[in-house]
Amino acid sequence: MLANAVIQIxxxxxxxxxxxxxxxxxxxxxxxxxxxxxxxALRPIERLIYRLAGVHPETEQSWVEYAVAMLLFSAxxxxxxxxxxxxxxxxxxxxxxxxxxxxxxxxxxxxxxxxNTNWQAYAGESTMSYLTQMAGLAFHNFVxxxxxxxxxxxxxxxxxxxxxxxxxxxxxxxxxxxxxxLLPLSIVMALALVWQGVPQNFAPYVQxxxxxxxxxxxxxxxxxxxxxxKELGTNGxxxxxxxxxxxxxxxxxxxxxxxxxxxxxxxxxxxHTFGRMVGDRRQGWALFGAMAILFLMGVAIATWSEQRxxxxxxxxxxxxxxxxxxxxxxxxxxxxxxxxxxSALWATITTDTSCGAVNSMHDSFTPLGGLIPLLNMQIGxxxxxxxxxxxxxMLVMAVLxxxxxGLMVGRTPEYLGKxxxxxxxxxxxxxxxxxxxxxxxxAAIAIVLPAGLAGISNPGPHGFTQVLYAYTEASANNGxxxxxxxxxxxxxxxxxxxxxxxxxxxxxxxxxxxxxSLAAKRTVPPSAGTFPTNGAVFVILLVGVILIVAALTFxxxxxxxxxxxxxxxxxxxxx
Amino acid sequence: MRLxxxxxxTIVLAVLTGLVYPLAIAEIGHALFPFQADGxxxxxxxxxxxxxxxxQNFSAPRYFQGRPSAAGDKGYDADASGGSxxxxxxKALATAVAARVRELRERNPGATAAPVDLVTASGSGxxxxxxxxxxxxxxxxxxxxxxxGEDAIQALVRANTRPRFLGLFGEPGVNVLMLxxxxxxxxxxxxxxxx
Numbered sequence: 001m002l003a004n005a006v007i008q009i010x011x012x013x014x015x016x017x018x019x020x021x022x023x024x025x026x027x028x029x030x031x032x033x034x035x036x037x038x039x040x041a042l043r044p045i046e047r048l049i050y051r052l053a054g055v056h057p058e059t060e061q062s063w064v065e066y067a068v069a070m071l072l073f074s075a076x077x078x079x080x081x082x083x084x085x086x087x088x089x090x091x092x093x094x095x096x097x098x099x100x101x102x103x104x105x106x107x108x109x110x111x112x113x114x115x116n117t118n119w120q121a122y123a124g125e126s127t128m129s130y131l132t133q134m135a136g137l138a139f140h141n142f143v144x145x146x147x148x149x150x151x152x153x154x155x156x157x158x159x160x161x162x163x164x165x166x167x168x169x170x171x172x173x174x175x176x177x178x179x180x181x182l183l184p185l186s187i188v189m190a191l192a193l194v195w196q197g198v199p200q201n202f203a204p205y206v207q208x209x210x211x212x213x214x215x216x217x218x219x220x221x222x223x224x225x226x227x228x229x230k231e232l233g234t235n236g237x238x239x240x241x242x243x244x245x246x247x248x249x250x251x252x253x254x255x256x257x258x259x260x261x262x263x264x265x266x267x268x269x270x271x272h273t274f275g276r277m278v279g280d281r282r283q284g285w286a287l288f289g290a291m292a293i294l295f296l297m298g299v300a301i302a303t304w305s306e307q308r309x310x311x312x313x314x315x316x317x318x319x320x321x322x323x324x325x326x327x328x329x330x331x332x333x334x335x336x337x338x339x340x341x342x343s344a345l346w347a348t349i350t351t352d353t354s355c356g357a358v359n360s361m362h363d364s365f366t367p368l369g370g371l372i373p374l375l376n377m378q379i380g381x382x383x384x385x386x387x388x389x390x391x392x393x394m395l396v397m398a399v400l401x402x403x404x405x406g407l408m409v410g411r412t413p414e415y416l417g418k419x420x421x422x423x424x425x426x427x428x429x430x431x432x433x434x435x436x437x438x439x440x441x442x443a444a445i446a447i448v449l450p451a452g453l454a455g456i457s458n459p460g461p462h463g464f465t466q467v468l469y470a471y472t473e474a475s476a477n478n479g480x481x482x483x484x485x486x487x488x489x490x491x492x493x494x495x496x497x498x499x500x501x502x503x504x505x506x507x508x509x510x511x512x513x514x515x516x517s518l519a520a521k522r523t524v525p526p527s528a529g530t531f532p533t534n535g536a537v538f539v540i541l542l543v544g545v546i547l548i549v550a551a552l553t554f555x556x557x558x559x560x561x562x563x564x565x566x567x568x569x570x571x572x573x574x575x
Numbered sequence: 576m577r578l579x580x581x582x583x584x585t586i587v588l589a590v591l592t593g594l595v596y597p598l599a600i601a602e603i604g605h606a607l608f609p610f611q612a613d614g615x616x617x618x619x620x621x622x623x624x625x626x627x628x629x630x631q632n633f634s635a636p637r638y639f640q641g642r643p644s645a646a647g648d649k650g651y652d653a654d655a656s657g658g659s660x661x662x663x664x665x666k667a668l669a670t671a672v673a674a675r676v677r678e679l680r681e682r683n684p685g686a687t688a689a690p691v692d693l694v695t696a697s698g699s700g701x702x703x704x705x706x707x708x709x710x711x712x713x714x715x716x717x718x719x720x721x722x723x724g725e726d727a728i729q730a731l732v733r734a735n736t737r738p739r740f741l742g743l744f745g746e747p748g749v750n751v752l753m754l755x756x757x758x759x760x761x762x763x764x765x766x767x768x769x770x
Binding site: 007008045049053054055068069072073076077125126134136138139142143171174175178183186187190195196198199200201202203205208209211212214216217218219220222224225226241242245246247248251252253254256257309313315316317320323324325326327328332333334336337339341342343358360361363364365366367457458459460462463465482483565568569573574575 | 582739
């Protein structure tokens, strides 16, 4: 069993390395406007989009113009999604006759998908029409991901350019990320998913008489197209309530493998895109290395804890021992086809990135197994990370790491030839501080207000973890859940919606300002006193800084939730 | 001006990624894989009896039983997928599992261990599979209820067991619906009938 776990996780990691290098090279070409194989097919579509939208692709934007374009585009998309939900009863492609979504839920969902969070306070199959799923939700899956990639590229340009006033054109980066990266990968992946059994139809739900004579209504829909972009764009919003645990979203171990690779590959590839664009591939490998260390640590702990199981299940008479005939372990909330290893691996990946799709129910994980997804989000989803957001989050941590290294030796810190000075550090600290602020304060409010307490479904420390997890995932734009929390209430819909917007835009704006500030600087040549950021020492320092920042910020809160629950569980305490 | 560009860009990309793309996948998907695109629906005598990917409730002794389900009030509601979301230290989980273990032992006299997947609710509530251990435990009961030899049942279980992908990824599973349909096709002598 241990051997199989090591082989599955090890092979998975090797495939990620093998995919991310060429993918990173390809993305660097796309955003440097170098020729690619897809140009003959895509250039005409690109030009048509610019003409229809009135974009002047040759115009460059300052960081302020870039940020304004991103904000206006997000606002327009959020409005479209809100309108589609409110009007879906009158619109086509609604064979189940689903009625308008309530205003607070429609706001929450619009904020959620616009910010790439894809938190779902609703059950897809009983709430959203096919049209809303496609043109509302899947559309945002594409463009919120494309906007994330665009901003990461803009930040890279900030490091590359010298004495420059501009960092690119948002509309061009958005369009190219959609056309050259997300759409082609989605088409191939969606067809592979259909082959494996993921439905893609517009039929009404199927009414059957089961073998045992009961009736069963089987929800249908255009699932495959949405499933593909949901993973590739690290969005995570499921077509169905059970998300990728649903056999229609994720029917086989092969689809599970494809979907996990889709979640992680673009984020991993962007480290190499970064290395190529800054002209030193080892810089990219250094970030990749730091991410890989954190990833492997997380998945090892989560897998071990879930496989070890829950002593309470053994006392109740269940056999949790692994054998050739069963996976064993804590199977509550998990699917037989994924067992322990693929469930723990998925839970780690989906929170390393900002995906939030789940193939098992995190609420039913052992406390330690559930702590890993929570921690992954609390360190900022920079382990490969959300498409785009992972890279720029990691770059902010790298800036912090060189700053701390500079303090230790008493020199002005540099990163990639750019002097890191007061303005850059203020922006980096703003980015780092906004995040815990919008998690811990709303969570603290929720656990003293009756409206917040009313949503908790599990007693004891686990109930607190449910609330902490909800605000963490909302701020981190993740969207996975301790799903027992009854969050479809005006209180949670509104507060979580606002936290998602803050977690996205209050962090993106400082990052773009940082990019603008760096682009305007000249580049200094490396000297004997320059701390090299492409070697093992930097990787270790970076991992250390990330863990210390997260631990200092979140340990007290986590101690009240999963940590105390783990101790209680080992001592046989129930609530 | 900028807002106007943002609105036009939203519409253009919504049409491309929200309409053209899913419609194209539906067209190509149906051309290449029509059975899967329509939900892998299984028919018996012309009537749809379910989907090979979606689990359903079985309680009669002559059928293999699937995992406990938290989907809908009665379980296996394929219009209301989801797990129990009971936490690991929740008393309600301990009580539910203990009751399932008791029931399992009553239904399957002689069963020693209770495979964990057979007494815990799946994540989707629609898990179509059980572990090979969970199937093996039920073979004597099903054989007795049908008046068949255990060997014949054993062979069917094996035929409906999906191995790991490439022998490495995921876990093996036994598809409960397909296994039960195959059982119904068996004549008492132990050989499948024509239909």
